[in-house]
Amino acid sequence: MKKLKLFGSYQAEEKWLSEQAAAGWRLVKKGLFYTFRKHSPQQQTFSVDYRTFKNKADYESYLSLFSDAGWTHAAGKIRSGEQYFTAPAQQDSELSIFSDKESSHSRYTKKAWHSLLKALFIFVFMILSSLSNSLYDIGIIVHPSRAFLTPGIWERTGGAFWQAFFFELPFATLRIGLYVLLIGYVLLFAFYAAWALICAKIDRGIDNEQME
Numbered sequence: 001m002k003k004l005k006l007f008g009s010y011q012a013e014e015k016w017l018s019e020q021a022a023a024g025w026r027l028v029k030k031g032l033f034y035t036f037r038k039h040s041p042q043q044q045t046f047s048v049d050y051r052t053f054k055n056k057a058d059y060e061s062y063l064s065l066f067s068d069a070g071w072t073h074a075a076g077k078i079r080s081g082e083q084y085f086t087a088p089a090q091q092d093s094e095l096s097i098f099s100d101k102e103s104s105h106s107r108y109t110k111k112a113w114h115s116l117l118k119a120l121f122i123f124v125f126m127i128l129s130s131l132s133n134s135l136y137d138i139g140i141i142v143h144p145s146r147a148f149l150t151p152g153i154w155e156r157t158g159g160a161f162w163q164a165f166f167f168e169l170p171f172a173t174l175r176i177g178l179y180v181l182l183i184g185y186v187l188l189f190a191f192y193a194a195w196a197l198i199c200a201k202i203d204r205g206i207d208n209e210q211m212e
Helices: 010-022 056-068 101-132 158-211
Strands: 025-030 034-038 044-051 072-075 081-088
Touching: 010 025, 010 044, 025 072, 025 081, 044 101, 056 072, 081 101, 101 158
Parallel strands: none
Antiparallel strands: 025 034, 044 081, 072 081
16 A cells, blocks of 8 residues: 655654554655555554665664664665654654654754755756856746757748657657756755754754743
8 A cells, every 4th residue: 555645754654654554554664655565553663764875884783783673674775864763652752763752853953954965966956067068058937938959940930840840759858857857856855855854943943942
């Protein structure tokens, strides 16, 4: 079973995943969608961390550390960011992979910076590609006609125009589609960064209120 769902915080996501486990759905993969497999109902505690790794050895060491502490890695990849862990629910205590509140807050900060770097990388790539290669002209987002590279195509009339237009239309569509896709990724990562920063601020505000 696949589900698409958005959350206001990692805590809300963790609670929802625990509810799915209690209903007999075990998380096996997380990408754009949550992928579940039917399983016997279990009382599970979920914790979500945010970490990326440069090499497999560091990643495996990270997973081993949590495994030794009694956590099972449910979903996540070496560069996926979110890492999902489960453990049998404990009624007498609130189980978490984080040793303190600041560690829990830091996952939002990590996601924010990582997302901003991705958005910036793609944006710089678009600008440099546009400056260095006429095939990648960022201006086609505002002026789609610039995606057609046939010289003088817009001055042609009649059959000569339509022949050139339909011949180049598939290539122009690909050029426009590429930049629409890249801009979509920039906006998506910018949204992720804003979401993470807002959640971190809310989290810290809640903790400050509890301390008072």
